[in-house]
Amino acid sequence: MSKPVTILAVPVFSLLCNAAFALRREVFVWEQNVPEDEEHDQYDLTATHFVAIVDGEVVGTLRLVDLPEHAKIGRVAVRQALRGQGIARKLIAAAMAHARERGQDRFYLTAQSDKLGFYESLGFVAFGPEFIDGGMPHRAMRDYDKHSAQLVD
Template structure:
């Protein structure tokens, strides 16, 4: 099955699909990658805009967008994070489509500055979406990350 056989939808965190997204994140980040469970879910989840990719009625991908001002005088920016794709669906373009969908949604509501922190082995993927790395590498969830921005 290809990414074109999927559908991306925006969902509330407190919904059945939102709970399925959290379960997928747990599987990818906590079980597969060893991120401590208490670091994976945080206070941004209830206020974030969550996107899921559905295939055959199941959540196979997810990400979240948190809207934050850069500083008091600046416009709002979107911090994209918690990008996760089920292991058997990786490499099919799901993450790319979710990112493009989330960025398009943000632009529709007037937000065109994007931030994220990428695992360093994923920098190239985000660069293909227009993100540029900045600052030093840092550890997050036990893995090296780097900040990136676009827009």
């Protein structure tokens, strides 16, 4: 049986956000060999950061960047030993609910190509060509507007 997961939005550079940054380094830099200078960018200062906590420890994170055209979900990371337990799914649902409470209903992300199926299961649709980011192939994805049956730009 899986343990309870708490999802929180946390201020940038708070203790919990710093733990999220450490987890991102663990997953992206150490595990996936993303160049360290590409892991952080200007959006980290203005994004809303979310953490997943299990047994008092940050085990998942993502950031939500508010842009005029959409909210961008990014830097989704879950500690390797806890993957496949729904943590990323809970983080994304919480981030999207947070954005919707603020009037945003259009979402965008760039997914590692081997993770497309996961994001498709959440209602995202890939578009455009594959590209390299952090040394790995990615595709842009956006949510699907079921009301108009058209892709959301």
